[in-house]
Amino acid sequence: MTSPAGPDDRLAKAPENSGAFSKLSGLFAWVKTARGRFAFIYLMPALLLYGGFVLLPLAQSFRLSTYRFTGLSDKEEFVGLANFKKLFSDKVFYESLANNVWLLIFSFAVILFFAMLIAHASQDETRFGKFLRAVYLFPHVVSLVVVAMLWKAIYHPKQGMIQPAFENQGWTIPGVDFKLGILGSPDSALMWVGFSFVWYALGFYIMVLAAGIRSIPEEVKEAAALDGASGLFRFGKITWPLLWSVRRIVVIHISIAVMNTFALVRLMTDGGPNRATEVTLSYLYKRGFSPDSFYGEATAIGVVNFLVALAVTGIVILVFRRDPTEARR
Amino acid sequence: MTGNRFIWITSGLAVLALMAGCGPGEESAETLSVKVFSGGYGHDFFEDTAEDYAKDHGLAGADVEGDPRMWDKLRPDFVAGTPPDVAWPGWGMDYWALVYDGKIEPMDAYLDEPAYGEETGAWRDSFDPELMKLGQHNGKQYLMPFHLNLNGWWYNQTLFEEKGWEMPSTFEELLELGPKMIDEGVAPLTFQGQYPYYMLYGFIYPWIISSGGIEAWNDCQGLVPGAWQSEHVLRAAQSVEQLRDAGFFLDGSLAMSHTDSETEFLLGKAAMVPVGTWFYAEMAGAWPPGLVAEFMLPPPFEDGLGDPSALMVAIEPFIIPADAKNKELGVDYYKYITSKEMARKFVEEKGTLMSINGLDDARYASYLETPARLFREAKVKWHSESRFWYPALGQEASNAMSALLAGEVTAQEFCDRIEAQAELTRNDDSIIKHTVD
Numbered sequence: 001m002t003s004p005a006g007p008d009d010r011l012a013k014a015p016e017n018s019g020a021f022s023k024l025s026g027l028f029a030w031v032k033t034a035r036g037r038f039a040f041i042y043l044m045p046a047l048l049l050y051g052g053f054v055l056l057p058l059a060q061s062f063r064l065s066t067y068r069f070t071g072l073s074d075k076e077e078f079v080g081l082a083n084f085k086k087l088f089s090d091k092v093f094y095e096s097l098a099n100n101v102w103l104l105i106f107s108f109a110v111i112l113f114f115a116m117l118i119a120h121a122s123q124d125e126t127r128f129g130k131f132l133r134a135v136y137l138f139p140h141v142v143s144l145v146v147v148a149m150l151w152k153a154i155y156h157p158k159q160g161m162i163q164p165a166f167e168n169q170g171w172t173i174p175g176v177d178f179k180l181g182i183l184g185s186p187d188s189a190l191m192w193v194g195f196s197f198v199w200y201a202l203g204f205y206i207m208v209l210a211a212g213i214r215s216i217p218e219e220v221k222e223a224a225a226l227d228g229a230s231g232l233f234r235f236g237k238i239t240w241p242l243l244w245s246v247r248r249i250v251v252i253h254i255s256i257a258v259m260n261t262f263a264l265v266r267l268m269t270d271g272g273p274n275r276a277t278e279v280t281l282s283y284l285y286k287r288g289f290s291p292d293s294f295y296g297e298a299t300a301i302g303v304v305n306f307l308v309a310l311a312v313t314g315i316v317i318l319v320f321r322r323d324p325t326e327a328r329r
Numbered sequence: 330m331t332g333n334r335f336i337w338i339t340s341g342l343a344v345l346a347l348m349a350g351c352g353p354g355e356e357s358a359e360t361l362s363v364k365v366f367s368g369g370y371g372h373d374f375f376e377d378t379a380e381d382y383a384k385d386h387g388l389a390g391a392d393v394e395g396d397p398r399m400w401d402k403l404r405p406d407f408v409a410g411t412p413p414d415v416a417w418p419g420w421g422m423d424y425w426a427l428v429y430d431g432k433i434e435p436m437d438a439y440l441d442e443p444a445y446g447e448e449t450g451a452w453r454d455s456f457d458p459e460l461m462k463l464g465q466h467n468g469k470q471y472l473m474p475f476h477l478n479l480n481g482w483w484y485n486q487t488l489f490e491e492k493g494w495e496m497p498s499t500f501e502e503l504l505e506l507g508p509k510m511i512d513e514g515v516a517p518l519t520f521q522g523q524y525p526y527y528m529l530y531g532f533i534y535p536w537i538i539s540s541g542g543i544e545a546w547n548d549c550q551g552l553v554p555g556a557w558q559s560e561h562v563l564r565a566a567q568s569v570e571q572l573r574d575a576g577f578f579l580d581g582s583l584a585m586s587h588t589d590s591e592t593e594f595l596l597g598k599a600a601m602v603p604v605g606t607w608f609y610a611e612m613a614g615a616w617p618p619g620l621v622a623e624f625m626l627p628p629p630f631e632d633g634l635g636d637p638s639a640l641m642v643a644i645e646p647f648i649i650p651a652d653a654k655n656k657e658l659g660v661d662y663y664k665y666i667t668s669k670e671m672a673r674k675f676v677e678e679k680g681t682l683m684s685i686n687g688l689d690d691a692r693y694a695s696y697l698e699t700p701a702r703l704f705r706e707a708k709v710k711w712h713s714e715s716r717f718w719y720p721a722l723g724q725e726a727s728n729a730m731s732a733l734l735a736g737e738v739t740a741q742e743f744c745d746r747i748e749a750q751a752e753l754t755r756n757d758d759s760i761i762k763h764t765v766d
Contacts, residue, residue, distance in 0.1 A: 180581065
C-alpha cells in the first residue's frame with residue numbers, strides 16, 4: 001500500500017523559530033494536504049463534540065457572567081462587570097474561596113504523601129504489594145454520590161463508625177465537639193470533608209505515580225543499587241527527582257479536582273455548619289439554582305473559579321518549569 | 330447492493346418518512362401537558378386524574394411527567410418558551426423570579442369564573458383566603474395553593490405515655506419537663522442541623538410571634554429597620570441558647586440531615602422534633618410499628634403577647650406558565666383537581682391536608698386529625714415567605730441559626746447578623762420588595 005502523503009506533507013515544515021501565527025499557518029497548510037484532509041475528517045466528530053460541549057459552553061459562561069439572567073426565562077439584560085463587582089464585595093464568596101484554598105493545601109499534602117508512599121509500596125512483588133495493586137483504585141471507581149453517602153454514614157454522630165467508638169472509649173478527637181457531631185463541628189468539618197475527598201481521589205494518583213516509578217529505567221535503579229544507595233536515600237536522590245514530570249501532572253490534576261469540588265460538599269454538609277464547608281461551586285449552586293436564581297452572578301462565580309484554577313495551574317507550571325534532573329546532564 | 334444505491338434508497342425512505350410526518354393527516358386533538366414534583370406523594374394521582382380528564386374532554390391524551398427535582402427540569406422549558414400547560418415545580422423552585430420575569434400567568438380572571446362543574450359562584454371561594462395570600466404580588470394572584478403543609482413539632486406519644494410525661498403546652502412547661510427526659514436518657518429535642526431553616530421555623534419564628542405577636546414577625550419579613558434586633562427576636566434566640574445550654578438537644582443533631590434526625594426521633598432517642606405535616610409521608614418506610622407520634626405547636630411563652638394558637642402554614646404552589654401552549658386547558662385541569670371530589674380523593678389517598686375549603690368531612694389519616702383541628706382553631710396563620718422573596722436573607726438566617734446552635738455566636742450577635750443582611754436587602758434596589766399584611 002502506498003501512502004497518500006506527498007513530500008510536502010509535514011507539519012514540521014514550519015520554521016524553527018516560528019511564532020504562534022506561523023504555527024497556525026503551518027497547521028492550515030497541513031490540512032490542505034491529502035494526509036491532512038484525511039486526518040481532519042477523522043478528527044471532526046471529536047472536534048465538533050469538544051467544541052459544542054466544552055468550548056461553546058465555556059464561551060457562553062463568559063458572556064452570561066456579564067448579564068442579569070435568572071436562568072428561568074429568556075430575559076437577559078447586559079450589566080457589564082456589575083456581577084463581578086457584586087461578587088468581589090461578597091464576603092461569603094471570599095469565605096468559600098478560602099475554603100477551596102484550604103482544601104487545595106490539605107489535598108496536596110495528604111495526597112502526595114500517601115499516594116507516593118502507597119505507589120512505592122505497591123512496586124514490591126510481595127503479597128502486600130500485590131494486595132495494594134489490587135485494591136488501591138477501588139474508591140476511585142465508586143460514584144462520588146456514593147462516596148458522600150458512605151462517609152456521611154461513617155461520620156454519623158449516633159450510627160456512625162467513628163464518633164460512637166471514640167465516645168465509648170472516652171476519647172476525644174481534636175477539633176470535634178461530640179455534642180455537635182463530626183460534620184457539625186465548625187472547626188473541623190472541612191477537614192473531614194477533605195479527608196473523604198482524599199480517600200476517593202487517592203487511588204488515581206497512586207496509579208499515576210506507580211506508573212511513573214515503573215518508567216524509571218532499570219539501569220538507573222541498578223546503578224544506584226551498585227553504588228550502595230538504598231531506602232530513603234535512593235528514594236530522595238533517584239525516585240523523587242525522576243518523578244518530576246509525573247508530580248507536575250499530579251499537582252495540576254489535584255488543583256483542578258479541588259477547584260471543582262461540589263458533590264461531596266453538597267451532599268455531606270450543604271456548605272454548613274455556618275458556611276464552614278462552603279466552597280465556590282456549592283456557593284455558585286446556591287446563587288444560581290436553589291434557593292436563588294441569580295444565574296448571571298452564579299456564572300460570574302464560575303468564571304472566577306475557572307480563572308483561579310487556571311492561575312493555580314499556571315503557578316504549578318512555573319514552580320515545576322525546570323526539570324531538576326536536566327541540570328545534572 | 331452497491332454503496333450508491335443503498336444511500337439513494339435510504340435517503341428516499343427518510344424523505345418519505347419526513348413527508349408522512351408533515352403532511353396533511355388526521356387533525357390531532359390537543360394533549361394536556363402536566364409536570365409535577367414527585368416527592369412523598371408520588372405523581373400517580375396526577376397521571377390518573379389527567380388521563381380521566383383527557384378522556385372526559387376528548388383530548389388526544391395527557392402527558393404527565395413527575396420528577397423529584399422537577400424545578401431543575403423545568404428551567405430549560407421556561408428558557409426555551411416551551412413550558413407545560415400546568416406545573417407543580419416543587420419546593421426548590423424560585424417562583425418569584427418566574428413571576429418577576431412574567432413567566433407565570435396571573436390567575437385573577439380565571440378565579441372569578443365558577444369552579445369546576447359549577448354554574449355559579451367564584452372559583453376563588455374554593456380556597457382558604459389566608460393561603461391565597463401566599464401567592465399574591467402587587468394585587469395579583471400568581472401562585473395557586475393545592476395541598477397544605479403545617480409546620481410545628483411532633484412528639485413521641487407512645488414514649489410520653491410510657492414515661493407518664495405530659496405534652497408541654499408552654500415554653501415554661503417545656504423547661505420543667507426537659508430535665509426529667511434527660512434523666513431518663515432521652516433528649517427532649519432533636520433537629521435537622523444540615524437544613525437550619527427547620528430550626529428557624531420550629532424555634533425562632535414561632536417564639537418571635539409568641540413573644541411579640543404577629544406584628545413583630547411581620548416587621549421582620551417586611552424588612553422594617555431594626556426589626557431583627559427587637560426584644561422579641563432576641564428573646565427567641567435566648568430561648569434557643571437556654572435549651573442548648575441545658576442540654577435539651579440530642580448530641581450530634583447539628584450534623585444531621587432531616588431524615589437522620591427524624592430517624593433518631595423514631596428510635597426514641599429524642600422526644601420531640603420540629604417538622605411539618607409531611608413527616609409521616611416522608612418517614613413512612615422507617616416508621617416503627619406501633620409508634621404513635623402527634624403534632625403539636627411549638628410551646629409558646631406564658632407571658633407572650635402573641636396568640637398561642639398561631640400556626641405556620643406553607644404551600645407548594647401550582648402555576649400556569651404564561652408561555653404554555655394550552656393555558657386554558659391547564660387552568661381547567663387545575664380546576665378539576667381542586668374540585669371537592671378530587672381534593673377529597675387526594676386527601677384520602679395521600680394523607681395530607683388541603684388548601685381547599687369544605688373538606689371537613691374527608692377521611693383524614695389519624696396522624697392528621699390534630700393538625701387539621703389546630704388549623705381550624707388557629708386565630709393566627711403565619712408564613713415565612715420572606716425566605717423565598719429574599720433568598721440571601723433566608724440563607725443568612727440559616728447560617729446564623731447554625732452558629733447559634735454551635736455556640737459560635739450569642740443571641741445578640743445572631744440578631745445583629747440577620748439585621749445586617751436585612752439592611753443589605755432593604756438597600757438593594759435590584760431586589761423586588763414584598764409587602765406583608
